[in-house]
Amino acid sequence: MNERAQRLLKTLIERYIADGQPVGSKTLSMLSGMELSSASIRNILADLEGMGLIASPHTSAGRVPTAKGYRLFVDHLLTIQPLEELAMRELESSLQPDSPQRIAQAASTLLSDLTHFAGVVVTPQRSDVAFRQIEFLRLSERRILMILVTLDGDVQNHLLTTERDYSPSELVEAGNFISQHYAGQGISAIASRVAVELRELQGNITELMAAAVRFGQSSLGSPNDAVVIAGGMNLLNVRDLSEDLSRLRELFATFERKTELLKLLNQGQDAQGVNIFIGEESGVMTLDECSVVTAPYSINGMVVGTLGVVGPTRMAYERVIPIVDITARLVSSALSY
Numbered sequence: 001m002n003e004r005a006q007r008l009l010k011t012l013i014e015r016y017i018a019d020g021q022p023v024g025s026k027t028l029s030m031l032s033g034m035e036l037s038s039a040s041i042r043n044i045l046a047d048l049e050g051m052g053l054i055a056s057p058h059t060s061a062g063r064v065p066t067a068k069g070y071r072l073f074v075d076h077l078l079t080i081q082p083l084e085e086l087a088m089r090e091l092e093s094s095l096q097p098d099s100p101q102r103i104a105q106a107a108s109t110l111l112s113d114l115t116h117f118a119g120v121v122v123t124p125q126r127s128d129v130a131f132r133q134i135e136f137l138r139l140s141e142r143r144i145l146m147i148l149v150t151l152d153g154d155v156q157n158h159l160l161t162t163e164r165d166y167s168p169s170e171l172v173e174a175g176n177f178i179s180q181h182y183a184g185q186g187i188s189a190i191a192s193r194v195a196v197e198l199r200e201l202q203g204n205i206t207e208l209m210a211a212a213v214r215f216g217q218s219s220l221g222s223p224n225d226a227v228v229i230a231g232g233m234n235l236l237n238v239r240d241l242s243e244d245l246s247r248l249r250e251l252f253a254t255f256e257r258k259t260e261l262l263k264l265l266n267q268g269q270d271a272q273g274v275n276i277f278i279g280e281e282s283g284v285m286t287l288d289e290c291s292v293v294t295a296p297y298s299i300n301g302m303v304v305g306t307l308g309v310v311g312p313t314r315m316a317y318e319r320v321i322p323i324v325d326i327t328a329r330l331v332s333s334a335l336s337y
Contacts, residue, residue: 010077013065022062067279081318095330104228112231117311121228122265124304133179136171174208227258240312250286260284268294268306295328299335
């Protein structure tokens with residue numbers, strides 16, 4: 001596309017995001033700041049429509065962006081707006097060091113409140129795959145990062161809360177002992193053995209092993225419990241979605257099941273920063289009219305989960321993207337304290 005076409009597309013999408021009405025050539029002529037005749041603008045719009053970037057609703061002479069148009073806009077034409085100071089203070093004050101579950105709940109609620117869409121957070125992965133090695137890393141007093149290296153070389157990170165503080169040497173000793181005696185098994189799978197053998201172990205190893213087993217047993221619930229969703233009802237107030245109640249019900253059913261959402265959000269763990277799925281890009285049929293903006297978060301630099309926002313394709317990307325990005329950074333900071 002030439003510069004004129006890019007400028008008109010950017011103007012059209014920004015206008016449509018602002019008021020949700022199809023944008024006509026006369027409006028574009030006034031807003032674009034370019035001295036083009038209505039005929040020239042119509043010709044450019046026809047080209048953009050031929051590229052599949054905009055479409056003409058049957059009820060209007062104006063144009064609306066397609067998912068393909070939004071993608072080009074987000075990737076190449078978007079001007080990100082800095083987050084306002086009030087929102088920054090609200091984020092910073094609400095995401096203080098705490099348990100991962102409470103931080104996840106706070107983050108999903110904040111994402112929902114700030115964007116008026118649905119906020120979603122995938123908490124650190126909990127699965128009982130067999131491990132090859134286990135290590136313990138002190139984060140702060142009574143907060144320890146348990147690092148599992150699985151048999152196939154995958155690395156999982158889980159946060160433990162213990163009853164007392166541990167020295168680095170105690171953590172190394174416990175990790176070495178558990179790796180030597182229990183490698184090849186899952187944490188929850190060794191619970192029955194540990195019940196007997198714990199009595200024979202040294203005190204520091206006993207307590208850490210007990211904490212690890214408690215974690216493993218709690219992980220036996222549904223993996224869908226790892227997805228925390230807040231503000232789904234906000235989407236009832238989004239005109240683009242609420243006009244089709246049957247599709248909205250299907251979307252809420254997706255939120256209830258969580259499986260498709262979990263799979264989609266897990267894709268975001270490999271992203272470098274913010275990742276955006278627009279319409280059909282998500283691969284989830286009920287999200288065809290939605291955009292999902294995600295970002296990974298970490299503990300001490302190791303990615304452990306994803307958070308994001310689910311809203312209509314007609315969202316203010318320039319504002320939602322920095323909200324998701326900064327929230328992920330603050331959650332990482334709170335968990336790594």
